[in-house]
């Protein structure tokens with residue numbers, strides 16, 4: 380039996396050979412593979428929903444909307460536009476290059492590596508794959524070991540759908556990732572934590588492999604005094620407690636204008652009851668924490684402030700009720716790391732300048748949500764704070780559209796994807812200047828006397 384390093388090398392070599400054959404670049408081939416992926420997702424849908432229930436207690440509705448249905452829409456969109464995206468794009472040529480044409484040719488990088496996290500374990504492994512296939516690459520997918528049912532199912536689905544020299548899954552823990560990262564892949568797409576993102580980037584640097592990093596961080600939701608508080612509460616609670624708060628773009632904490640804090644909290648309390656019932660831990664469709672370690676990390680935060688909503692926990696089912704935490708400061712551990720669970724600290728502010736300063740004092744967030752009716756204040760936030768992306772008067776939805784690039788900036792990541800941006804993410808854009816041979820401009824050459832020479 381081969382060791383993990385030899386296995387990784389063999390997979391990489393096999394895929395390199397297949398990529399060199401040129402098959403993956405053919406447009407018909409790419410379209411067929413997208414169709415095959417769509418059909419496989421449909422065929423395996425019941426098992427996928429079951430695996431997500433086992434790994435994270437995702438309800439069918441949530442699992443369909445955020446994982447299965449999302450992927451089917453993304454494939455449909457990509458399929459519809461792919462021929463036009465893949466065409467060489469003609470651009471202007473400067474007057475100085477008289478007689479020539481300029482074109483941009485998208486070409487696949489080659490063999491790509493996709494490393495996925497556990498929170499949307501099906502979607503975040505396959506959404507990048509759509510981009511990889513569309514752009515004409517081969518791909519090795521490394522799912523997260525923390526969601527073993529979904530990881531196993533991904534391996535089965537992919538083996539049933541694609542030739543391994545084209546797309547394959549390598550299941551495993553850190554040693555598998557490490558062995559894969561030693562191979563000179565042509566492109567790496569990593570989704571996960573900031574800490575592991577650094578390790579991946581270091582490994583990529585050894586081979587000068589281009590990469591995209593989709594990371595996390597603390598994403599604020601800022602609620603101004605003029606916001607529609609009932610709507611804000613609903614949209615915040617939805618974005619925060621989806622998947623029990625284990626969402627990279629979930630509002631991590633609230634910054635609310637001090638004059639509306641009490642009312643907002645009361646609206647959030649009402650919303651939680653209307654979404655999950657009086658006792659959310661009895662709600663069979665409310666998600667669970669991925670494992671014991673994360674459960675303990677999260678429950679330790681409950682000691683750090685005053686629990687003003689929720690706070691109930693159930694170690695047996697690894698569940699924590701939607702919780703709002705008051706009385707915390709930036710000194711508390713809950714404010715020093717990404718929470719990634721159903722605990723929502725509330726901080727208050729007096730004026731917007733304070734908010735801008737506070738957020739800018741910390742690493743650039745992956746997402747930011749601002750609730751206000753005031754256009755000029757919205758502009759202040761958008762102009763003065765750097766973050767990956769976000770919404771005005773909503774949460775989460777900026778990532779659910781193929782028309783917007785999704786990604787972070789600074790500590791929250793680099794590069795972006797979704798829709799055409801996924802195609803671009805997995806493509807090198809080759810610049811070509813096609814020169815005329817009908818005439819030549821002699822004065823560009825050293826020591827020339829004549830200007831234009833016509834042949």
Ligand code: NAD
Pocket residue numbers: 494495496497498499503521522523524551552553556557570571572573574575576578579592593594595596626627628717719745787792
């Ligand atoms: P993680 O970084 O622990 O793991 C991600 C992947 O990296 C897994 O497949 C894991 O096996 C692998 N890995 C772990 N340690 C490694 C190492 N030392 N070397 C190489 N590979 C290693 O992240 P996670 O806990 O699975 O996911 C949670 C994090 O991901 C959060 O920070 C969240 O914000 C972020 N996230 C970001 C996005 C996004 O789109 N930006 C989406 C989902 C999650």
